[in-house]
Amino acid sequence: MHKRFSILLLVSVFIIATCGLIYELISGTLASYLLGDSVTQFSTIIGVYLFSMGLGSWVSKYFEKNLLTWFIRVEILVGLVGGTSSTILFLVFESVSSFRIVLYGLISFTGILVGLEIPLLMRILKDRFEFKELVSKVFTFDYIGALIASLVFPLLLIPFLGLIKTAYLFGMLNVLVALVACIVFKNEVKGVKYLKSAAIVSLVALFIGFLYSEKITSLSESLSFSDPIIFSKSTPYQRIIITKKGRDLRLFLNGNLQFSSVDEYRYHEALIHPVLQALPNAKNILVMGGGDGLAVREILKYPQIQTVTLVDLDKEMTHLFRTNDMLVRLNQRSLLSPKITVVNVDAFSWARAQNKIYDAIIVDFPDPSNYSVGKLYTNTFYSIVKRLLAPDGIMVVQSTSPFVAPKSYWTVDKTLQSVGFHTVPYHDYVPSFGEWGYIMAMRRSVYKVPDHYLAGLRFMSKPCLEQMLFFPKDMARVPASINRLNNQILVKYFEDEWSVVQ
């Protein structure tokens, strides 16, 4: 027995132990990022993982010959499965119904493989050490590895590498153990050439994964979002990102916050209820933008509503908010209601071709931060939409912040007026957005503040709306001009005003 070999094997124990715990931590962290409720997630992950390790240990007795060969195979497999686990979990998260199966399946598989490692190793070493010496050494290194892992994971790995890179890094370490074993025991291992090349190929594959993991969830992206990203996807139209921290779920489109689950009710109640409480007979509603279904959730609280037509450019958005458990819980299955028709087209051309009349129109587009979206804030667009509004109907337009961007806000107001609308500007405070503005537009000239509101609203009430209609001096009307297709002044104002605060 060469001393060098025993040191090598004990170093392997150390690495194996570290890797094993790292995979467990990664799975637990990922599950709590993605599914929330970290206590439950960590508890079940640890339970399943330890149980699987037990299974692995139990299975180990069925391995009788060529133990070293089996050990190397297991190492390569652990490295591959563990290394790619977080990537796989990120990628399959979108189809949430099967996500838990994939999650626990992966954890069990990794657990079984990790559970195999130590018994196999001990049996390999049993002829080379005295038994009490062996047990003491292996378990010492096993627990030291666990300690190291539990310390570096939160302090170094997550902040500097992130979940995905960490997984690949430890996957490579696992495979490296296999490769070293191949080289050192080349005379004792059957089919050593085959195993060696398998190890090298796996190592290269994991290294490529490590290098390109930014493509999966871009590192720069993770840095620009303060909360953990649990979902990201580039559609033909935008980059959708969902972050979650505690109970705060946030949706970002192209890096711009769309809502925070903590206070979105303030925004959506303010957007919908001043309109619908004033229209007790409204039956057909048009929503443009708002593919998250949160505005629709508020609309469906009125039993007299018969149809809701939702026009949102991005199919992926409406699909996500129809299928993802967590998001469906947030919008209360609004997009799955039989009353709703989802149309995934460009709003401008669609509206131009329509003739159906709606009792209320909710315009919830992204902010006019570029010339493309800016078209949806022009007099031309508003005059098209006006044709679709019932004579007594009300349209409401989300109109950016009258506090941060007063010129932009009052430009929207002026533009709406220019096509013959009477307008009712109002605003409220949404903590994650700041002070936010809306404008109701209608053909009739009188808007009466509704006396009553639906039971169960968390924010809107009569005194609340009365207060929202008042504009203090720092948000008061400023002179503005009309935003036209051939002179998109709104985009310029918006950029100027927001660049000061961002």
Place this chain on the structure above:
Amino acid sequence: MSGQSFNNRGFSRRSFLVRAGLVTAGIYLSGCIRKLGGGKGSYAHITGDLRGPNAKAGHMLRDKVVFPEPVNIQTVKTLIIGGGISGLSAARWLKKNGENDFKLIELEDHTGGNAYFGTNSVSSYPLGAHYITIINNEDQQLIDFLHETQVITHFDDHGLPFYNEYYLCFDPEERLLINGHWQNGLVPDFGVPDKDRQQIERFFKLTAQYQNTKGSDGKYAFNIPIDESSADDTYRKLDKISFTDFLKAEGFDSPYLLWYLDYSCKDDYGRHAKDVSAWAGIHYFSSRRGKAANADPNSAITWPEGNGWLMKQLRNMVSGHLMTSHMMYSLDIKGDKVNVKVMDLKKGTTSLITADNVIVASPQFVNQKTLAGLHRPGVDYTKMNYSPWLIANISVNKLPSPEKGMVLCWDNVAYGQPSVGYVNANQQDLKVIEEKKVLTYYLPLCDHEPRLSRLAAYTRPYEQWLDIIVPELEQMHPEITPHIERIDLWVWGHGMISPAVDYVWGETRKNAKQPVNNRVFFAHTDLSGISLFEEAFHQGLNAAQKVIDKNHGA
């Protein structure tokens, strides 16, 4: 062109042959080097075709092919030759005035002239003229046409036209790549030193002054249509010197200003500032005074297919009268009839059309061949210079981002480049996200005298055009090459008349406008001296009006 090379024909001819030989040999040699070097390299993925106006028919005229004697004889009261904007406008005016007995023949298998357009899977795109600007308010006839076609939707309380908001060029309109940065607008500004800015300001003060100046006859010094301009010699004498000489005399020497003015001449006339008259150079800046209810003066009005959209409106008004793929090859006046011989290019048959009046709305370089038997006193065809152009419609799946400065505009120009930039054919798209785009790139071939550039253009194969276009695009948008899917090229050998020194107010144009025997009337922008939709529209309308007056008088 100063005109000098034409006065000394013998010398000019030899020099031309030598230079033509050098240029074409260069193109062939470069083709050989390409082949040796292994072909197209990084452009290998770019497909497309190289087209232009019907060359075969043109060569039949040039080579004096013997045509079979016509068997078929038709009679029509008025015959219009040429289906560009001038011819179509003449047809519309006849029809509008109750003159329904007319036909229009066009050599190409489509009407449109240089307002023609193309279409691919991404978009329609212009192949030539691509916009008009806000029309001068006193131009009632054109305003009426634009109102008929809903380009002007209505008039406000002050009588100002309200232009259709789908056709007014969407913002953002223009950007210039200068000193490594895309600036807003085309007048050089970013990184331009103060003394240059002062000159630029002084130049615009001067043109603003000319814009509102009237001559001793009470007419504007510079106007559209051009023949509505003042006859006052104070201004007309500016036609006797080149724009460059005028600028020198006025003390303008800022390279930024001179670049911008040279760009403007290339953009509107297809020639450098040194090759157009000072009168024409100033006309570009000082002839437009149009006011709109809902747009700034000088705002552009445009469509994906460019002026092809306006052309289609005209065409649809007279559709029953059009005979495309018909070429006139001879015309002579017999008593009170005009006999026109026409070949049907599709069938290969000829026919004789006998008309009371003919409106010749084809360009004079064609008339030089077809009207060989017609006496037009004082018309020197060699004084008419036509600028050759290359138009490239470039389909890209995206533009590399991010860019420094201004985002993609309708008109995108790079400082100091041979081309006059490209327009985004999809500017008027209502979609929030366009996935693919067609960029229409305009390259005036103005570095040699027109006929030399024309010869070189006809010789140059597709791949060698890419050698000019793609590097320039790369300079504007690094890394764009992999995003280019298609480049369709269109060569205009005679793209537009150029207002060379002494052309607009010289003898040739004056004489060429004259009808022959009060039976053959002429209409074309080469009889205006500048190639604008407005000019073509009035050219056609005026010729048609002469026919109508004659018919009513008779």
